[in-house]
Amino acid sequence: MLTRPRSRNASAMRKTSKEKLSTRRPVRVVVADVQALMLEALVGTLGRVGHLQVVAQASVYGDIVPSLERVRWDVLVLDLRWPEASGFEIVKQIKERWPARGLIIISALDVDAYGPRLLALGADSFIAKTSAVDELVAAIDSVHRGERPYVTKALAQAAVRRIYLDDDPARRKLSPRELEWLRHLVEGLPTKEAAARMTVSVSTIRTFRRRCRIKLEVFTDLLLVAYAIEHGLVPPA
Numbered sequence: 001m002l003t004r005p006r007s008r009n010a011s012a013m014r015k016t017s018k019e020k021l022s023t024r025r026p027v028r029v030v031v032a033d034v035q036a037l038m039l040e041a042l043v044g045t046l047g048r049v050g051h052l053q054v055v056a057q058a059s060v061y062g063d064i065v066p067s068l069e070r071v072r073w074d075v076l077v078l079d080l081r082w083p084e085a086s087g088f089e090i091v092k093q094i095k096e097r098w099p100a101r102g103l104i105i106i107s108a109l110d111v112d113a114y115g116p117r118l119l120a121l122g123a124d125s126f127i128a129k130t131s132a133v134d135e136l137v138a139a140i141d142s143v144h145r146g147e148r149p150y151v152t153k154a155l156a157q158a159a160v161r162r163i164y165l166d167d168d169p170a171r172r173k174l175s176p177r178e179l180e181w182l183r184h185l186v187e188g189l190p191t192k193e194a195a196a197r198m199t200v201s202v203s204t205i206r207t208f209r210r211r212c213r214i215k216l217e218v219f220t221d222l223l224l225v226a227y228a229i230e231h232g233l234v235p236p237a
Helices: 008-021 036-047 061-070 087-097 111-121 133-144 153-165 176-187 191-198 202-216 221-230
Strands: 027-032 052-058 075-079 102-107 125-128
Touching (some): 027 036, 027 061, 036 052, 036 075, 061 087, 075 133, 087 111, 102 111, 102 133, 111 125, 111 153, 111 202, 125 153, 176 191, 176 202, 176 221, 191 202, 202 221
Parallel strands (some): 027 075, 075 102, 102 125
């Protein structure tokens, strides 16, 4: 379960942040967790953060989407494990329907196995349930400001390990057009120029980017470039 802040400095920082945000509209948060005690703890903890407002909660899978439809919200804090459906499918469903809203995964599952893949699918952060409350609040604030993804130290380390220690050839199976776009990305070609070079729309280029991130399980263009070079997915310059 999320732990309390570990220092008085953290409390002081939250107080300063609260004063700065006091004149702004609260960040509207929806919390969904299959564990009733965890849900209660999250709702109670986030509800005590001055600039956050918990507007809905769900502990049953079937209540998640109706809750999101019923209220105005900014960020969803979502448990990954649900007995009725795959967490990956839930992430895809929510981001397809509400692409501009924030989605933060909170889970006890291994960050190496799940974090990079979830961010590649569109999640905006992956926070361990053992993290301090400050980490989750920082993620909510960052995602709400549009600074996405919010990458924790553990998530960054997982991404680096995936790039340099991953020898699974299955993830190298990109289509010829995806490989072509990846080569342009490594060359530093902007999206519009890549689209013109490949005679496709900007929307198609975004699709190539999304597919490459999902297949290679990385979540930023910088990591895509590093992965492509490290694993020989593009010819040397």
